[in-house]
Amino acid sequence: MSEHPLASGPPELLVVSHSGARAGAPMVTLEFLRWLRRRTTVPFEVLLLHGGAMEAEFQDFGASVVGGGGSRLWMLQHGLSSMGYRRTAGGLANVRLRPALWPYRDVPLVLLNSVGSLPALQFMPAGERKVVLYVHEMEQGFRGTIGPRVWDRLAPRVDHFVTCADAVTEQLLGKGIDPGRITRHHGFIDEPDNEPLRGRYVRRNLGIPPDAPVVGACGRTDWRKAPEVFVRLATVVSRRRPDLDAHFVWLGGPLDGSAGWQLMHDIDMAGLLGRVHLAGELPKPDDIFAMFDVFALTSREDPCPLSMLKTGALGLPIVSFDNGGAVELGPPGREGLPRVVPYLDVEAMATEVIDLLEDEAARKELGSATQDHVLANHLTEVAAPRLFETLARVHPPLGAARPAPVRHADPDPTSRG
Amino acid sequence: MREAMVGSMDGGGTTTAPRVLFVSHEASRTGAPIMLWHFLRWLRDNTDLDFETLLLNHGPLVKDFAALGPVHVVRARGEASITYFEGGLARAGFAEWGDRLKVTRVKRATRHLRGFDVAYLNSSTSALALRVLPEVPPVVFSHIHELDSALHYWFPAQDREIMLRRTHWYVACADAVARNLVGNYGVRRSQVRRHYEFIQPLEPHPDREPVTRASLGIPVGAFIAGGAGAVIWRKGPDLFVQAAEALRRHRPDLDVHWVWVGSEDPDEMPPIHDDIAHLGLVDRIHFLGELPSPADVFALFDAFCVTSREDPFPLVMLETAAQGVPLVSFANGGAVEFAEDTDGRGLRGVVVPYLDVEGMADALADLADDPDERLAIGRRGRERVLSEHTVEVAAPRLYEDLLACTVATDDVAVAVRS
Numbered sequence: 001m002s003e004h005p006l007a008s009g010p011p012e013l014l015v016v017s018h019s020g021a022r023a024g025a026p027m028v029t030l031e032f033l034r035w036l037r038r039r040t041t042v043p044f045e046v047l048l049l050h051g052g053a054m055e056a057e058f059q060d061f062g063a064s065v066v067g068g069g070g071s072r073l074w075m076l077q078h079g080l081s082s083m084g085y086r087r088t089a090g091g092l093a094n095v096r097l098r099p100a101l102w103p104y105r106d107v108p109l110v111l112l113n114s115v116g117s118l119p120a121l122q123f124m125p126a127g128e129r130k131v132v133l134y135v136h137e138m139e140q141g142f143r144g145t146i147g148p149r150v151w152d153r154l155a156p157r158v159d160h161f162v163t164c165a166d167a168v169t170e171q172l173l174g175k176g177i178d179p180g181r182i183t184r185h186h187g188f189i190d191e192p193d194n195e196p197l198r199g200r201y202v203r204r205n206l207g208i209p210p211d212a213p214v215v216g217a218c219g220r221t222d223w224r225k226a227p228e229v230f231v232r233l234a235t236v237v238s239r240r241r242p243d244l245d246a247h248f249v250w251l252g253g254p255l256d257g258s259a260g261w262q263l264m265h266d267i268d269m270a271g272l273l274g275r276v277h278l279a280g281e282l283p284k285p286d287d288i289f290a291m292f293d294v295f296a297l298t299s300r301e302d303p304c305p306l307s308m309l310k311t312g313a314l315g316l317p318i319v320s321f322d323n324g325g326a327v328e329l330g331p332p333g334r335e336g337l338p339r340v341v342p343y344l345d346v347e348a349m350a351t352e353v354i355d356l357l358e359d360e361a362a363r364k365e366l367g368s369a370t371q372d373h374v375l376a377n378h379l380t381e382v383a384a385p386r387l388f389e390t391l392a393r394v395h396p397p398l399g400a401a402r403p404a405p406v407r408h409a410d411p412d413p414t415s416r417g
Numbered sequence: 418m419r420e421a422m423v424g425s426m427d428g429g430g431t432t433t434a435p436r437v438l439f440v441s442h443e444a445s446r447t448g449a450p451i452m453l454w455h456f457l458r459w460l461r462d463n464t465d466l467d468f469e470t471l472l473l474n475h476g477p478l479v480k481d482f483a484a485l486g487p488v489h490v491v492r493a494r495g496e497a498s499i500t501y502f503e504g505g506l507a508r509a510g511f512a513e514w515g516d517r518l519k520v521t522r523v524k525r526a527t528r529h530l531r532g533f534d535v536a537y538l539n540s541s542t543s544a545l546a547l548r549v550l551p552e553v554p555p556v557v558f559s560h561i562h563e564l565d566s567a568l569h570y571w572f573p574a575q576d577r578e579i580m581l582r583r584t585h586w587y588v589a590c591a592d593a594v595a596r597n598l599v600g601n602y603g604v605r606r607s608q609v610r611r612h613y614e615f616i617q618p619l620e621p622h623p624d625r626e627p628v629t630r631a632s633l634g635i636p637v638g639a640f641i642a643g644g645a646g647a648v649i650w651r652k653g654p655d656l657f658v659q660a661a662e663a664l665r666r667h668r669p670d671l672d673v674h675w676v677w678v679g680s681e682d683p684d685e686m687p688p689i690h691d692d693i694a695h696l697g698l699v700d701r702i703h704f705l706g707e708l709p710s711p712a713d714v715f716a717l718f719d720a721f722c723v724t725s726r727e728d729p730f731p732l733v734m735l736e737t738a739a740q741g742v743p744l745v746s747f748a749n750g751g752a753v754e755f756a757e758d759t760d761g762r763g764l765r766g767v768v769v770p771y772l773d774v775e776g777m778a779d780a781l782a783d784l785a786d787d788p789d790e791r792l793a794i795g796r797r798g799r800e801r802v803l804s805e806h807t808v809e810v811a812a813p814r815l816y817e818d819l820l821a822c823t824v825a826t827d828d829v830a831v832a833v834r835s
Contacts, residue, residue, distance in 0.1 A: 140691060223687055228655075235772050258570065262650055265566050265726060269749065269771045300692070343695050344662055347775055 012398055013044040013391070014107040018116030018145075020065070021052035022281055023220065024306045025114035025136045028164075028187045030054065033061050035384035042401040045104060049097075049120060050074065053281065066100045097123035109395040112158075116145045121154045130395045134162040134387075136187070138171060138301040138324055140224050151175070160394045162387065165303035167324040183390045186328070187304040188383035189374075192313045194286040203291050206277045208247045213357045216292030216316075218251040218285065218307035219299065221259040225252070229298040229346060231266045234276045236350040244357055248272075251288050251307075253281040289314050293363065294356050296349065297338070299323050308338070312374040317366035319352040321345070330373055337370045435534040435823060437468040438554060442542040444476030444490070446707070447647075448614070448732040449540040449562050454478060455617055457485045459812040466816075471530060473523065473545060491526040516573060524549040535823055541572055544580035553583055556826045558819065560588040562614075564727045564750055565597050566651070586822045588815070590614050591730040591751030610818045613751070614730045615811035618739035618802065619712035629713045633703055635674045640785045643718035643742065644677040645711070645733040646725065648686040648704065652679070653724035653747075656774055658692050660722065661702055664778035671785055673701065678714055678733075680707040711736075718742045719791065720784050722777060723752045730755070735806050738765070738798035743791050745780045747771045755801070765798040 013036075017029045036042055046063035048055065055065060067074035073096055081089035097120065104110075105125040112118055115137045133155075137145060155175070161182045163169045169184050200210075208214060215237070219225030227250050234248040254260060255278055267276045282288060285307070289295070295311040297320035302308075304325040308318055312329065318338035320326035330337040339356075341348035356363045377383070385402075392399035439457060441450045460466050469487040472479060482488045523545060533554040538544060541563050547553055559580055561568075568577065581602055587609045589595035595611050598604040627637070635641060642661070646652035654677060661675045681704065693702050708714060715721075721737040723746035730751030734744060738755070744766030746752035756766030767784070769776035784791040804810065 140688065232659075232772055232774065235770075236775070239770075239773075261566065261570050262726075266772060269726065271771075300695070344659055344692065345666065346659070347663070347666075 009043055011043045011045045011104070011107050012109060012395070012401065013042055014047060014104045014110045015044060015113065016047045016049065016110060016117045016120050017058065017063075017113045019050040019052045020048050020055040020058050020063075021050075022054055022283075023052075024187060024304075025116070025134070026052070026054060026058075027189075027306055028134075028136075029113040030057055031188055031190055031380045032384050032387060033058075034190075035380050036388075037061070039385070040388070040402045042398060045107065047100070047104065047120075049117060053283070064100065066096060093119075094123065098125075101125070109391065109398060111391065114145075115142060115151075118146060118154050118158075119150060121157055130159045131157060132160045132162060132391060132394055133158045134164070134185075135168050135172065136164045136303060138168060138303050140301055142171075144224075160390070162390060163303075165325040165328055167328070168303045185383060185387045185390065186325075186378060187306055187309060188378050188380050189306055189309045189313060190380055191375075192286050192289075192310065193284075194290040194314065196290060198284075198287040199291040202279070202288055206247075206249065206279065207274060208249075208277070208291075209245070213244060213246045213293045214249055214291055215246055215294050215296055215353055215357075216249045216251065216289065216311070217296045217298055218289075218311075219302075219305070220252055221250075221254060221263060224300055225302070226298045226300050227252075227259075227263055228266055229300075229344065230296060231263065231270060231272065231276055232346045233296060233298060233349055233353070234267075234272055235270045236346055237353055238272065238275060240350060241354050241357075244354065246275075246353075246357060248276045249279055249288065249292070250277070251279045251282060251285055255280050286310060286314065289316065292316055294319060294353055296353060297321065297323070297326055298349070300344075302326070304328070309374050309378045312337070312370040313378070315364075315367040315371040317356050317363050318370060319349055319356070321349065329370070337366065337373060339366070435467070435556075436532065437466060437535040437537055438471055438530060438533040438550075439468055439537045439539065440471045440473065440543040440546040441482070441539045442545070443474035444472045444478040444482060445474075446477055446709075449560070450476070450478055452614055452616075452732065453539040453560075454481055454485070455615065455808045456812050456815065457482070459808050460816065461485050463813070464816065469530075469533075471527065471546060473543060489527065489530060491523050512573075516575065520545075520548055527551070535819075537819070538580070538584075541568060541577070541580060544572075544576040547579045547583050548575065556586075556823050557584050558586045558588060558822070559584040560590070561594050561598060562590045562729055564594060564729050565601060566727050568597070568602070584608075585826050586610065588612050588818070591754055593750050593754070594729045610822065612811065612815045612818070613754075613806060614732050614735060615806045615808055616732055616735045616739065616802070617808050619710070619715070619736055621712040621716035621740065625713045626716055630717055633674070633676065633705075633717075634700075635676075635703075635717070636672070639672045639674050640719045640781075641717050642673060642675050642781055643715065643721045643737065644675070644679075644724060645715075645721075645737075646679045646728075646731065648677070648679055648681045648689070650685075650687060651725060651727050653726050654679075654689050654704075655687050655692065656724040656726075656747075656772070656777075657722060658689050658696070658698070658702060659774045660724065660777045660781070661698055662696050663775045664781055665698070665701075667775070667778055668782045668785075671782060673781070673785070675702040676714060676717065677702070677704045678706075678708055678711045712740070715740055715742065720745050720781055722781070723747065723749070724777070725749060725752075728752065735802050738795070739802040739806075741792070741795035741799045743767070743784060743794035744798060745769070745777055745784070747773070747777070755798075763797055764794060765801050766794060 017026050046061045048058050048063050048065045050067045051065050077089045077092045101124050105127050108129055110131045112133045163184045164187050169182050172182055217230045221227050230250055237246055289311045295316045295318045301324050320338045320340050321343050322340050326338040327336040327340050339352045441453050444450055470482050472490045527549050528551050531552055535556040536554040537558045539560050541561055587598055589609050589611045595609045599606050644657045648654045715737045721742045721744050728750045746768055748768050748771050753768055756768050758764050767780045769780055
């Protein structure tokens with residue numbers, strides 16, 4: 001078991017992340033860990049169920065990694081599962097995970113960072129502990145990670161649920177979870193940190209002229225984030241308004257497998273080579289975000305995308321399908337700040353994009369309002385303490401390890417619980 | 418040597434017919450195996466060609482192939498599980514092991530196949546035969562029904578390499594396919610013969626329409642937009658759903674139902690039913706799965722949509738056109754070649770730019786608004802199919818080329834080697 005630099009005494013908290021990939025839930029987890037280290041004296045441990053691009057950042061916290069980026073055992077387990085030998089795969093998972101979780105058997109509080117981490121519960125030795133599950137997934141995410149059977153078996157062992165959006169809360173209520181066991185905390189991000197010079201460098205590398213407007217998007221190249229719909233958006237905007245000379249940048253991967261070439265096929269066939277740019281996965285996305293003029297959220301479902309918060313923090317206007325979280329970004333009780341269009345209505349999204357590209361004043365006004373809201377409510381320094389308070393309600397001894405709050409914007413306007 | 422072996426169409430004149438091994442990658446009810454079966458049936462009925470068939474996988478058409486002549490089927494003990502295991506190895510990142518296992522298995526099953534003069538591979542995926550046969554026949558034809566993404570990304574590299582190295586003659590199912598082979602794979606133009614796909618037109622049961630319509634819950638008078646193909650990325654079922662949404666938005670006054678015929682493989686299909694539910698189109702969009710005889714459903718279509726991202730020359734386009742159903746397609750592959758006005762009699766389909774879902778929706782609205790134009794396009798399409806794309810018309814041409822190319826193979830072999 002690793003030693004946390006500030007830890008004194010036995011660990012009070014185990015944080016389990018389903019992976020170290022550069023994705024929303026692990027990024028929020030990292031932010032929370034940084035805040036814990038910075039602002040509290042809580043002794044905690046970190047466990048990664050899989051490796052990924054941010055593995056090293058997790059290891060700064062002494063994280064143990066059950067399956068590293070190239071874990072053969074995990075590949076074998078995954079392979080057996082995909083071949084239909086699920087029972088054997090389950091046995092192998094047991095062999096992999098049970099010893100990995102054994103050292104944490106006495107930790108009194110476990111924070112599972114996503115539904116993808118929930119299966120770890122079945123390999124934890126019996127004991128007195130509280131479990132909090134931070135749910136970032138909506139329906140497709142649920143099905144894509146664990147499915148109903150695992151959920152039904154393990155959800156009763158969760159003491160409290162944290163959700164990243166009202167849309168997720170509604171979903172849990174639909175699954176019969178008692179509202180008293182749910183608290184909503186939107187995702188949170190670090191303060192934006194961009195270097196304009198690097199943004200210009202990337203722009204030049206992508207072959208985008210210095211003055212050309214850029215419509216940006218970000219996410220894993222999968223069905224849920226819908227990069228192929230982003231290509232459709234590019235076709236409609238380019239066809240309607242070629243005079244705008246707009247360029248389109250998708251940040252995120254993977255691009256080396258079928259997802260990448262399928263996108264390239266669409267871009268090529270639509271005659272958009274040199275107009276739609278696949279930037280891949282980059283370690284410092286803020287630099288790229290800063291060169292966008294409009295951020296388009298084409299996801300089919302996305303309860304609280306961090307890219308929305310990050311671009312919002314940089315003062316970018318956001319357009320989105322009605323897909324979950326975008327409508328919630330804004331002061332409570334008011335219409336959301338992003339311009340939200342009906343689900344998959346690419347024409348309507350194109351209209352909003354064109355409108356914003358043409359109208360600099362509107363673009364700045366919307367960007368500025370979004371920036372004010374995100375900086376006031378979604379920075380780690382503001383939001384992490386709220387999450388911590390929820391954890392402390394579930395496991396009161398945690399509260400003693402927390403110094404007085406440093407900075408609060410509002411008295412928790414986002415929380416329901 | 419070849420001249421002595423070549424037979425003739427009418428069965429007379431020459432003495433020794435070549436011994437041809439036709440290879441099909443599988444015996445499923447899909448485009449390439451169905452077309453090969455039609456071709457073989459025509460050969461059996463109209464020529465004295467000495468042929469046998471190798472089926473690299475099992476499938477529902479095995480008996481149909483067996484009715485036409487000697488058939489060799491690659492069977493494996495516990496067939497479903499072993500092929501699943503091989504595929505599973507590939508999915509799990511052990512593609513090389515899966516490939517080795519497959520090659521060993523197929524080699525054992527085909528080691529007796531010797532003494533053929535010609536190998537005719539019914540699709541690029543049949544190129545595996547060139548890696549496993551104990552001796553590759555001196556003349557090799559590859560009938561290519563694939564465009565670039567299929568050839569480049571789905572096709573195992575080893576199979577592609579040996580196909581390009583050992584093939585003497587390519588039969589391309591569309592000009593787009595020929596251009597791709599020549600432009601992207603270094604194939605000589607003189608090695609390629611373009612033969613469009615052909616079908617045996619299906620005739621729907623004349624009294625079935627009301628019954629079929631009622632069974633789908635589609636009211637009389639509703640406009641039906643059809644689609645077909647496996648529910649996979651390449652066929653664009655997601656774009657079909659988005660076109661339905663766009664048409665509802667553009668023309669809420671139109672009573673339109675959307676019907677898709679084709680198999681759904683849960684491993685490969687995008688979760689389009691979520692989109693359908695989210696868009697509130699559950700009552701409007703009907704995915705029917707694979708049908709043994711889809712003609713009755715095709716007969717209901719008022720228009721047939723090719724939403725494919727890549728489709729060289731879909732047979733179902735011909736099958737629906739044969740029933741007078743007008744075509745609407747993205748500018749993509751052979752549908753463009755079918756739709757264009759090549760004889761001055763007018764277009765045989767409507768082509769909209771690639772991914773222009775709204776354009777496709779508008780084209781359908783135009784067809785719904787203008788029954789005369791709809792019927793005219795449908796009639797021209799039907800005439801085209803009957804004059805160019807039936808087995809009776811197209812199979813003799815393919816056979817003639819097969820013979821002529823076989824005779825000329827020595828020259829090509831020298832050219833390829835050089």
